[in-house]
Amino acid sequence: MAEESTTRLALPAPEDVKDDDKTTLELNSTIKLDKLGPMIVNSDGTISRISNWQEMSQLERDRTVRILLKRNQIRLDYLGNAQSSESLDKAENKQE
Template sequence: MADQNSQSDDQQEKRDIPLGLPEPPAGGIQLDVGSGGGVALDHLGPMVVNKDGTISRITNWDRMADIEKKNTLRILQKRNKQRLDALKQANQETPEDAAKS
């Protein structure tokens, strides 16, 4: 019985340890940011605006089929615009409310 508890404790500890980052590609990636030009990060996928204004990315973007990427972009563009507009509206209302108090 104690052996089973020990195993479950070990499994719990393994679940609590955060995973590390994946290994970088062989030879690494070089970015020339000193030239003044932009750096394309298209392989990371589009930016997702969350309801609270934070930004994230789609984790499985590199494994999506082209049609999935196309549909996802179409939906994200609309949703990101709606969320940004709502955040701007909320931000405009906040200073007015503070001035009334």
């Protein structure tokens, strides 16, 4: 029977990263992620983004942001009211 080699292969060396590619963050610093597009509040309260934001024209982006601002506010108000109503129902049930 042939003897099996137990030599382990090493991982390749990490690629050199240029200093220009690095982002340094400080405590309490702010980063804008404008290139990713606006946040969308879904009807179930989850948050997502527009997948084709980079391919949209500036006119399409402006229209989309205008519509999303209104729709997000409506959804946040609805979700906040639903949560308040649920909290009120729980409080009333505890008093009984």
